[in-house]
Amino acid sequence: MRALMQSSSGMPRLRLFIGCALALAVLPLALQPLGEAWVRILDTALLYILLALGLNIVVGFAGLLDLGYIAFYAVGAYLFALLASPHLTDNLPALAAMFPHGLHLPLWGAIPLAAVAAGLFGMLLGAPTLKLRGDYLAIVTLGFGEIIRVFMNNLDAPINITNGPKGINSIDPIHFGRVSLGEPWYLPAWLPAGLEGVALPPVTLHYYLFLLIVVGAVVLTQRLHDSRLGRAWVAIREDEIAAKAMGLNTRNLKLLAFGLGAMFGGVSGVLFASFQGFVSPESFSLQESVLVVAMVVLGGLGHIPGVVLGAFLLAALPEVLRQVAGPLQAMTDGRLDAAILRQLLIALAMIGIMLVRPRGLWPSPRHEDQLMPDVADAAKAGEGAR
Amino acid sequence: MDIFIQQLINGLVLGSMYALVALGYTMVYGIINLINFAHGEVLMVGALVSWTVVTALGDTGWPGWVLLSLSLVAAVLVCMALNVAIEKLAYRPLRNAPRLAPLITAMGMSLLLQTLAMILWKPDYKPYPILLPDEPYEFMGATINLVQILILGVTALTLAGLMALIHGTSLGRAMRATAENPKVAQLMGVRPDRVISATFMIGAALAALAGVMWAANYGSVQHTMGFLPGLKAFTAAVFGGIGNLGGAVVGGVLLGVIEALGAGYIGELTGDVLGSNYQDIFAFTVLILVLTLRPQGLLGERVADRA
Numbered sequence: 261m262r263a264l265m266q267s268s269s270g271m272p273r274l275r276l277f278i279g280c281a282l283a284l285a286v287l288p289l290a291l292q293p294l295g296e297a298w299v300r301i302l303d304t305a306l307l308y309i310l311l312a313l314g315l316n317i318v319v320g321f322a323g324l325l326d327l328g329y330i331a332f333y334a335v336g337a338y339l340f341a342l343l344a345s346p347h348l349t350d351n352l353p354a355l356a357a358m359f360p361h362g363l364h365l366p367l368w369g370a371i372p373l374a375a376v377a378a379g380l381f382g383m384l385l386g387a388p389t390l391k392l393r394g395d396y397l398a399i400v401t402l403g404f405g406e407i408i409r410v411f412m413n414n415l416d417a418p419i420n421i422t423n424g425p426k427g428i429n430s431i432d433p434i435h436f437g438r439v440s441l442g443e444p445w446y447l448p449a450w451l452p453a454g455l456e457g458v459a460l461p462p463v464t465l466h467y468y469l470f471l472l473i474v475v476g477a478v479v480l481t482q483r484l485h486d487s488r489l490g491r492a493w494v495a496i497r498e499d500e501i502a503a504k505a506m507g508l509n510t511r512n513l514k515l516l517a518f519g520l521g522a523m524f525g526g527v528s529g530v531l532f533a534s535f536q537g538f539v540s541p542e543s544f545s546l547q548e549s550v551l552v553v554a555m556v557v558l559g560g561l562g563h564i565p566g567v568v569l570g571a572f573l574l575a576a577l578p579e580v581l582r583q584v585a586g587p588l589q590a591m592t593d594g595r596l597d598a599a600i601l602r603q604l605l606i607a608l609a610m611i612g613i614m615l616v617r618p619r620g621l622w623p624s625p626r627h628e629d630q631l632m633p634d635v636a637d638a639a640k641a642g643e644g645a646r
Numbered sequence: 647m648d649i650f651i652q653q654l655i656n657g658l659v660l661g662s663m664y665a666l667v668a669l670g671y672t673m674v675y676g677i678i679n680l681i682n683f684a685h686g687e688v689l690m691v692g693a694l695v696s697w698t699v700v701t702a703l704g705d706t707g708w709p710g711w712v713l714l715s716l717s718l719v720a721a722v723l724v725c726m727a728l729n730v731a732i733e734k735l736a737y738r739p740l741r742n743a744p745r746l747a748p749l750i751t752a753m754g755m756s757l758l759l760q761t762l763a764m765i766l767w768k769p770d771y772k773p774y775p776i777l778l779p780d781e782p783y784e785f786m787g788a789t790i791n792l793v794q795i796l797i798l799g800v801t802a803l804t805l806a807g808l809m810a811l812i813h814g815t816s817l818g819r820a821m822r823a824t825a826e827n828p829k830v831a832q833l834m835g836v837r838p839d840r841v842i843s844a845t846f847m848i849g850a851a852l853a854a855l856a857g858v859m860w861a862a863n864y865g866s867v868q869h870t871m872g873f874l875p876g877l878k879a880f881t882a883a884v885f886g887g888i889g890n891l892g893g894a895v896v897g898g899v900l901l902g903v904i905e906a907l908g909a910g911y912i913g914e915l916t917g918d919v920l921g922s923n924y925q926d927i928f929a930f931t932v933l934i935l936v937l938t939l940r941p942q943g944l945l946g947e948r949v950a951d952r953a
Contacts, residue, residue, distance in 0.1 A: 388938040403930030612756025618743035
């Protein structure tokens, strides 16, 4: 965002900003008449942007390849699902006695709780593994993600906690006071004629909430990037030994990157759970982790506008094409249905974009913000020279 | 006790297949420093090609071992061509790109192969016919069938052949030289592109072999079947010390045995709180433990902290 604004100066910059803000605010209202599915695509894209921004801290800033990132998303989602649905009280009579009205954790409680829980998980995973070199770290994080998924799938016995592969449903929608995002909201009567009483469906309400959080996350990560902390991460990414020699506490800094990145995952998990009203292990597969990594890398590693672009494209484009997939499905005798087409497009995008632009679609303009191309080569040469 | 022997046999069989796939990962990693995420899908393609050949020739009435051998040849050829094509298309252009770029294309390739296989072969589980006599033999209180014996024997033979290839031929020497230092190898007259293609071909042949074994042993094939074996085999390669051929074999076999024993005993150990559905956890728990205590893997050399 800031980079966008910096490109022009003075009044045009302000105008650009206001223009963007207005466009983002009006977008769902413009799409709404075409069908709620379109606004839903925007909502999903915003959630993915939030995930990608979090992962960008770990992979883009600190250079730690994390292939189990979706686990933190799962932690947030399941946390909210357990604390804001009848599942736990239905299965544990003792809890039901303690909370006769059921568990209904409000959003303002759920977000910090999920952020802390996911952050702790992140550090827990990070602590023993941060000694590892790049690819080893990738595979350990991947393993961690799989372990979490196996537990989600199997913790329905002996005590039914996660309800296994069936997942948890009837999760509360988000509430603000008496306004629930799960029901349409009617514009108040004091608005000018034509606007009063217009209904905003749940998808649109969620859009505004998500947009607000994403904008907050963009500002936060950009400030992090420009801070002392961000520079320290970049130093570690470029050359860990040199960074250590400069007096940086690399272990704590890497842990912090893991923890902060995980927090973003946890918060998006809460939003996802309440938005869907349903969570199951299927949503947290390795493929999702890979997808988020792909978003970060395709957009431009470490460059926030690029990451937002990458996440938006990978999340929204296949969904949009899915809307027009009907005729294709008829043509190919049902072999190319919407879900398959989406997978196919994501796979082709991952290969195609990397081949054409190996630095991502919108890479960072500053040289030191890009990953060095010859890190692998250098390591290799060092290995051979010994 | 017979549970122990039985699970040991199952583990060795599973571990042999892991080892074959792990070799492909480790050879590619040793030479171009890339985690070839699509390698598990090569196993899947091998199994599906084999299934296609076997069912297409099913009416001819030829004996089972002929069908199996024919389908194995077909699977190996298709997979070799496929893996070389993948390398040329998706990895070669990115050889000097940022480190993450080829990794992303590799993941994309994996997804692409899975999706194409789903379109081509339809997403349902397909039963793989029983081609060899499957009556079990008694062995020290446990049972083993012909397919399992063959898997163990063929794996041992293949490994011996591979070692001879790597240590006894000029291609093998070129591969070792390229793994050691690509630039110097090139100066000595080794053509890196040719060596890399050969590496991908050998890896694909091993994966295809493992795929056919997997199909014959478990009796069903599907487009997602390559994912978990691929992941576990990579785990095995890391476990043994990635880039190290002996390590891949040791890692693969050990991982198979640990998984089988773990699945056999977890119920007893935890008082039936956790069941064998937690089998998949063992591989990753072992991996995390080993890497924490011995980051270079069992047989790997310690490498300077770079990258």
